[in-house]
Amino acid sequence: MSPTPLHDWDVSPDQAVLLQAEFAGRIDTSSTLAKFDLIAGCDIAYDLVEPVLYAAVVVVRVADLAPVETAVVRAGVKFPYVPGLLSFREVPPLLSAWESLRSEPDLVMLDGQGIAHPRRFGLACHLGLWLDRPTVGCAKTWLVGEYAEPGPTAGDAAPLSVDGVPVGAVVRSATGVRPVFVSPGHKIDVAGAVAVTRVVLGGHRHPVPTRLAHMAANQARAAGRVDPPVV
DNA sequence: GCGACAG
């Protein structure tokens, strides 16, 4: 079932900023972690030469972290990359991929920030609002906030806050790797976001859901091209 | 004015 339209996607960067300010108020980051058996990981791979992207959603079973369903769509890039406005570029194609899913994930994990964002409305928040489902942002690099280096062991975490307000955590997803920035997207609190992340760690820097989505998007890109690299 | 800036 397709989600209820929240707003128009054909907007300018300036309008996008206004929309973020408007919808940030609808984000719920106080919900306690509920039962969840299926987690969907999302990621996008960009074509090297054309303004085309491949959005992938991989549903993972929490019990054994095994993938149970994969959906990928090829789409044209319709919004420029602007720090702080990533969701306007990646949410539309992810929604398309999501619609072809037959299973119903209990939570969604994305490559990007949740409320650890300049206007408290990162990629995970935006998708969460559209899907009206719990989402967690797991970014590879810093965007906003202050934090201390987390411990060296997988699972170790340190609070991430903006002006003294906790917005997430910096988590060591695996031993010996740089930490990832975890923050709630929607319908989940900071503790829940971190707890979920810890449950789906698979020994690599990226949690299993987003790791598999990343691989699926790359595979689609490799297969989606009709013209092989020319010498 | 200068520096910073998810993917």
Next chain:
DNA sequence: ATCTTGTCGC
């Protein structure tokens, strides 16, 4: 995000 092979280390 993306261009890129081998190589060092657990």
